[in-house]
Amino acid sequence: MAPAQPRTAESFTYPQSYSFPPFFTLQPNLQTRLSQLRKWSRLIQRYCRHRHVFKLSLVAALDTPLFKNAELRKRLSVNDALQVVDWMTRDEGGRRAEWIDGGVEAKGGTTWVYWKRPEEWAEVIVGWVEDTGQKNTVLTLYELMNGEMTVGQGIVPREKRSKSNAHGMLDFHGMDAELFHRSLAVLVKRGKAQVFGSEDQQGVKFF
């Protein structure tokens, strides 16, 4: 999967550890490794967030700057990358990733990278609905994800920002459709939204 173009003009700043050669070798010492896994997890989440990427195919990503520091000529090996992501999927890793289709065993290992988990996305959506007074209005999924009203990052005035959207950015514009559905499902489950309609013409109403 080719990573999408960065949405913002500002370039991604890598953490210092990215210039530290041993960072690209999983450390044998368990304590050191734990700290390393945390650093990798943060880097992956930040990187994906910056590029507005929701899914990562590991095999493809191994050749991107995320896992490969061309300057140092270091790269995280397939196995190590798998271990990092696998750690992210577990509780100790904060469940910041989730394998898609069979996970580690499946070739290519595609994974969700949850820089926001579906529950967190649900909060962002609810926040936006409240901030813009769209409660009890029927909206189509298409306009929510791709429509103009969620474009421009909908900078919400500071005092109106909900906690989960403290930066005031509506990152869900242009979001992965499946993840968007999942996030809505969280709200449906809580009785805060209702989704209806057929495949292409789905609508949603927020309560």
Next chain:
Amino acid sequence: MSARRGVGLSAFQNRSSLSTSYATHGASLRSTHLSSLQTQLSVFQSLLHNFALQHADTIKSNPSFRAEFARMCNAIGVDPLAGSNVKGKGAGKGAIGSLWAKVLGGDVNDFYFELAVRVVEVCRGSRGGNGGLLGVEECKEQVKKGRGIGGGMDVSDDDILRAVKSLNPLGSGFSIVTVGSKQMIRSIPKELNTDQSRVLEAIQVLGYVTASMLEDNLGWEHARAETVIEDLLADSLVWVDLQAPEKEYWSPTSMNDFED
């Protein structure tokens, strides 16, 4: 003449009275010196108090000014840190100390204690990745950035050293160790042995080391080099890079992104 020659019996008496008068004269000289020195010192200290009072704001905000000030205090035996809790313990330092805290409203003390808390936070945050050995320099940078409550603090190396020192009474195991040319904060109480220190020094100079580099430069046998490296790895003090022709060992002190 005869008296000076002192050959008679009375000479004994003369001699002893002479030495007593020398002794009393010496004692009186000493005591005048002492009292004049004490006056000088107390004058100086009171001037210092006034100075501190006048420049309290600068002391708090300007790190290099603060360092010079602290140095001056040390030189005349006033420790800005000590004595805030020692209330009039003897007429000497204790009294000065408590007065000190009174004059400054405990500000200087608070400053260092607050800083110490930050230092502890930074050390803890990075402990997993660096085995509890953090450069004073790096710690300073991190405190300046100040992710914690209240934003960053503008501090000098000297301030960090003092703050770590102020933790001593807590028996917290925080200490300053010197590795090569660098001062580092040790937040996990464990001694480095000579070999370990030498390897860390070598890493400071060369950037990284390999077993054979240690053998060549320090004249160690292979087994010795391997053992020391294993120990350092086990303590999280070095990280290994397996993607090099020979295993390279790096010190994580050069890598300082902290987990929030």
